[in-house]
Structures are given as structure tokens and as C-alpha cells.
Amino acid sequence: MVARDLTARFRGRASHTRATAGRGRSFAAASAAFVAVGALTLAPTVSAAPAPAPAAAQAGALAQLAPGTLLSSPVEIDPSAAGGALWIPGAARAWKLEYRTSTSGDGPAASTGTVYVPEGQAPEGGWPVVSWAHGTTGLGDSCAPSDTGWSQRDLDYLAHWMGQGYAVVATDYAGLGTPGGMPYLDGKVEAHNVVDMVKAGRNVAGADLSREWVVIGQSQGGGAAITTARYADEYGGPDLDYRGAVGTGVPAYIENIVAIAGPGMPPIALPKGMTAYGLYILAGLDTAHPELGIPSVLTEQGRALLGQAKVQCLGDFEETAVGTVLGSLFTAPLSSLPDFHRVLFDYMKMPEDGFGQPFFIGQGLKDTDIIMPSTLIYAETLRRNGQPLTFRTYPTDHSGTMAASLPDSTPFVRALFDGNPPAPSFGSAE
Numbered sequence: 481m482v483a484r485d486l487t488a489r490f491r492g493r494a495s496h497t498r499a500t501a502g503r504g505r506s507f508a509a510a511s512a513a514f515v516a517v518g519a520l521t522l523a524p525t526v527s528a529a530p531a532p533a534p535a536a537a538q539a540g541a542l543a544q545l546a547p548g549t550l551l552s553s554p555v556e557i558d559p560s561a562a563g564g565a566l567w568i569p570g571a572a573r574a575w576k577l578e579y580r581t582s583t584s585g586d587g588p589a590a591s592t593g594t595v596y597v598p599e600g601q602a603p604e605g606g607w608p609v610v611s612w613a614h615g616t617t618g619l620g621d622s623c624a625p626s627d628t629g630w631s632q633r634d635l636d637y638l639a640h641w642m643g644q645g646y647a648v649v650a651t652d653y654a655g656l657g658t659p660g661g662m663p664y665l666d667g668k669v670e671a672h673n674v675v676d677m678v679k680a681g682r683n684v685a686g687a688d689l690s691r692e693w694v695v696i697g698q699s700q701g702g703g704a705a706i707t708t709a710r711y712a713d714e715y716g717g718p719d720l721d722y723r724g725a726v727g728t729g730v731p732a733y734i735e736n737i738v739a740i741a742g743p744g745m746p747p748i749a750l751p752k753g754m755t756a757y758g759l760y761i762l763a764g765l766d767t768a769h770p771e772l773g774i775p776s777v778l779t780e781q782g783r784a785l786l787g788q789a790k791v792q793c794l795g796d797f798e799e800t801a802v803g804t805v806l807g808s809l810f811t812a813p814l815s816s817l818p819d820f821h822r823v824l825f826d827y828m829k830m831p832e833d834g835f836g837q838p839f840f841i842g843q844g845l846k847d848t849d850i851i852m853p854s855t856l857i858y859a860e861t862l863r864r865n866g867q868p869l870t871f872r873t874y875p876t877d878h879s880g881t882m883a884a885s886l887p888d889s890t891p892f893v894r895a896l897f898d899g900n901p902p903a904p905s906f907g908s909a910e
Contacts, residue, residue, distance in 0.1 A: 538659065542580055542588035547672070547715075548679025551578040551590055565629025568648060569639040572599040575687070576626050579680035581654050582672040584663045584768035589654040591673050592626045595681045596638075596648040597688065606690035607647035608897050609681065611674050612638060613697030613704035614650065615729070618793030619664055619763055624657030625650065628793075634698075637882050641696065644890065647689050649681040653704075655767070661790060664764025665700060665731065666827050667707030674708045675715040691721040694893055698882055699849065702727035702841075703830060709839040710831035723896040725839040726889045728881045729850050732858030734761070735828040737851065739821060741806065742777075742813030752802040753849055756794060759801055763789035765827060772817050782809030832861050838868040838901045840892050842885035849878035863906050871906045 545551075554575035559567040567574065574596045583589035597607055614634065617623040630638065638648055651673040655662035663669050674695050682689045695712065697705030708715075709725035716722055738761055749755070763786055766774040775783050788800055814820055843855050859871040870892060874884040895902050 539588050542590065545580040545588070547580055547582065547676040548683065549580045550680055550683050551580060554595070554684050557594065562627070562629035565631075565635070566594070566626070568596050568630070568635060568642055570598055570642040571596040573597050573686065575684055577680055577684060578658070579676060579683075581651075581676040583654040583660060583669055584666060586672075589660060590658040591651055591654045591677070592624060592657050593649060593651040593677045593680065594626050595684050595687055595689075596642060596650075598642050598645060598647065600645075602688040603645075603690075605692070606682075606688045608645070608690045609678055609693035610641045610646045610648050610893075611678050611693055611695045611708075612641075612648055612650040613670065613674050613695060613701030613708070614652075615697075615699030615701050616664075616757065616760065616794055617656075618797060619656070619662050619760060619767075619789060620791040620793060621657045623793040624652040626652050627657060633879055633882065637698075637886075640886060640890075641893075644894070646893075647681070647687065649677045649689070651677040661767030662764060663768035663827070664760045665703060665734070666764065666768055667703055667830065668711065669768075670700075670704035671708040671711045672715055674704060675712055675720070678716070678720060691719065692723055692897060693720060694723050694725060694896055696726040696889075696893075697728075699729040699731065699878065702730040703732070706730055706839060706841065707831060709837065710834050713836055722837060724837040724893070724901065726842070726885075726893060727839070728842040728885055728889075729844065729847060729878050730830075730841055730855050730858070731850050732830045733854040734851065735824050736854070738762075738828070739815060739824060740813075741810065742815065743810045744807045745810075745813075746807050747805065748807075749803050749805050751848065752798040755801045755804050755806060756789075756798045757849075758806050759785055759789040759797070761828075762786055765824065768827060769823050772820060772823060774814070774817070777810055777812040777814060777817060779809050779811055785809065830858060832858075833865045833867060835862075835867045835869075838870065838892075838896065838904070840870045840872070840885075840889050842881050842889065843871075843873050844876045844878055844881035844884070845873050846876055847878040847881065859906070863904070868901070868904050869906070870902055870904060873907075 554577040557566055557574040576594055578590055578592045581589055581591045614625055642648055653662055653673050678693050681687055695705045695708045705725045705727040712722040762774055841859055862869045872888050874881050876884045892902055
């Protein structure tokens with residue numbers, strides 16, 4: 481359902497236009513409309529508005545709402561939106577929406593996302609759901625996929641799952657296109673966003689989504705998917721029926737690299753993608769934990785790049801940071817910051833046990849975007865801990881793993897929905 485009982489004091493954030501409808505019906509604009517008792521739709525407005533309410537007041541209003549509550553009326557997507565990049569082939573209908581979820585420290589937050597349903601008649605009980613966790617797009621509000629659309633790689637991949645008869649719901653993640661920054665690679669926050677997106681999708685009239693769902697993700701989203709796999713039942717509660725997960729290009733144990741960063745470490749320029757990811761991690765950590773004082777151990781150039789990391793999307797930021805030696809951006813080790821290691825590992829560490837349902841990890845042996853040996857060690861740790869993991873490797877790179885893994889992940893997911901969970905296995909694709 482759509483929240484109706486918030487006050488008009490949030491009206492001041494209504495500054496977006498129809499052209500940015502993916503995130504444009506901001507939380508504040510939505511809240512202003514909810515004072516009309518019984519109103520189930522949100523009309524765009526460009527009228528004058530009072531000053532924005534303090535962030536604390538907004539958080540207080542959000543805290544009164546259940547996770548997954550819609551904050552505005554969903555907007556149906558036109559197939560030509562964003563040059564067609566928002567439309568998954570095989571979709572019959574699609575919506576953009578904004579919903580209540582959680583951010584760092586379990587604080588209430590807003591997130592945006594999209595819902596797609598396949599062509600044809602929904603099965604009894606509704607369409608089984610794939611909750612998609614996307615890879616890195618950037619940290620700035622303009623980087624939200626519900627605005628920019630999907631890459632061709634992602635469109636092809638999501639079209640495959642839709643062709644299997646599944647609805648797709650896709651969070652942007654809290655802070656990406658909504659108030660507050662995005663705590664990049666905070667797996668627990670991403671897990672809340674992924675789970676609450678399923679709840680929000682089920683509140684969309686006409687979507688007809690089932691309680692049964694799985695999470696699938698790549699890269700940043702691969703880590704989000706596997707962390708979600710650990711917490712899905714806890715975060716979802718009795719209203720949802722979580723079945724399992726698929727993650728490809730999973731970024732495991734990256735915190736071990738971040739923990740030793742400082743002057744001269746790393747001492748050389750890394751590939752531009754890894755340089756951008758490293759700065760995004762620092763920016764996300766600074767957003768989530770400003771008390772650490774990360775800028776205090778950065779050079780002037782480091783502080784400038786940290787600021788740019790918070791607003792630039794991946795392609796642009798890779799070019800901004802290309803050739804940068806990360807070790808040259810520090811005046812002191814990150815480990816010199818009080819309580820840094822505890823905060824870092826709580827923020828980034830992937831879960832190693834406690835998984836209740838089967839999950840699948842696919843890893844490309846030629847992956848240079850993710851520290852591939854770390855993912856292999858992570859998979860072995862999960863196996864030794866007796867977790868319900870199916871693990872496969874493929875002779876391909878980071879992006880190629882998505883398509884290469886489909887012959888294995890497709891029957892895996894089908895078995896999850898059919899109620900025949902696969903037994904754990906560990907090995908390479910034939």
C-alpha cells in the first residue's frame with residue numbers, strides 16, 4: 481500500500497521533473513501528497529513550497545512506516561523511456577517506485593527501484609520473483625539505474641530470467657537517487673534494500689507478485705545477493721517466502737586490502753576500474769561512518785577525489801581517477817584512525833555461515849575487476865563451514881561470468897522455485 485499519513489512539511493524537496501521520474505517523485509514530494517486522506521495517486525507539482533524539513537524529521541517520519549511501504553504512487557514505464565534502456569525485453573508491464581527501507585545503522589531510508597512482469601497470465605499465487613542486485617554504477621544520484629536504464633549486458637541477462645517466467649524487481653539501493661549518500665558495499669544495507677524491494681513490488685497494483693522469491697546479483701550486486709542470502713529470512717519476515725540466491729563476480733574479503741591502505745600502499749597505479757572501486761569504498765565508508773574521519777588522513781588530492789567519488793558515475797569517474805596511485809593519496813594509514821578495523825570489517829565483511837537456503841556463486845577465472853583468488857578462498861571457507869553452496873568457475877572475465885553461468889544457474893533457480901533445493905557442490909563448469 482502507499483503511505484498516506486505523512487505531513488506536508490516534506491513538500492520542499494519536490495524539485496524533480498517528469499524527465500527524471502525514475503527518482504523524481506522524491507520522498508518529500510510524495511509525503512506532501514499523502515495528507516489527502518484516501519488519496520492513492522501522486523500528482524506532479526511545480527508549485528512553490530516551504531523550505532525542506534530537517535533530515536532528522538524526515539527520518540522520523542520514515543521510521544513510522546513498515547519496510548517496503550510505497551512512498552509515492554508507482555509510475556508506469558514507457559518502453560521507450562531512457563532510449564529503451566529501461567525496458568527489459570519480454571516485459572508486459574513495468575513500474576518505477578519509491579519505498580521505505582533501511583540504511584547504515586538500521587536507520588530508516590528511502591530507495592527507488594523498478595518492477596517488471598512478464599507477458600502472459602500469472603500463475604496461481606502470482607509471478608515468482610527475482611530481486612535483482614545491480615553492479616557498480618556510481619554513488620551520485622544521477623547514477624541510479626531507474627533513471628539511466630540498464631546496460632545491454634544487464635538487459636540481456638534480465639531478459640533471460642524474465643523469459644523463464646519470473647517477475648524482476650530491481651532496487652537502486654538506498655541513497656542512490658534518494659536523500660543521503662549510498663554506503664557502497666555495506667552488504668547488510670544492500671540486503672535490506674533488496675528484501676524491501678520485494679515487499680514494495682508486492683504492493684504495486686497490477687503486478688501480481690508471489691511471496692516466493694530469489695535474489696540474483698553481479699559484482700557489487702553479487703556481494704549484495706550473497707549477503708542477502710544470509711539475512712533474507714530475518715529481514716523478510718513471514719510475509720515472504722525466500723528460496724535462495726545467485727551471485728556472480730562476488731567481491732569477497734576486499735576489506736583485507738582496504739585495511740592496509742596508506743602512504744605508499746598500493747605503490748603503483750592500478751587499472752582504472754580498481755582505482756575507481758577503491759575510492760568508491762572510501763567514499764561509501766565516509767558516508768556511512770563520518771566519525772572515522774577518513775578525510776583527515778588524505779592529501780588535498782585525496783580529499784578532492786573522495787568528493788568526486790560521491791557524485792560521479794562509474795564511466796566518468798574511471799576517467800577522472802585513471803593513472804592515480806592510491807598510495808599517494810594518504811598522509812597516514814587508514815589503520816591509524818580510531819576503531820577503523822572494527823568498523824571496516826563490520827561494514828564490508830561477507831557472511832561465512834548462517835545461510836538457511838541454497839545459494840550459487842559463479843566466478844570467472846579471468847576476472848580482473850574482482851580479486852578473484854579472494855573469491856575462491858571465500859568459497860572454500862563456505863564449503864568448510866558446511867554452508868549450502870553450489871560453486872562454479874568459468875574460463876571468462878568479470879562480465880562474461882553472467883552469461884557463462886546461466887546453463888548452471890538457470891536450473892538451480894528453477895529447482896529452488898520447484899521446492900527441490902539442489903545439494904551443495906563445488907567445482908568448475910564442464
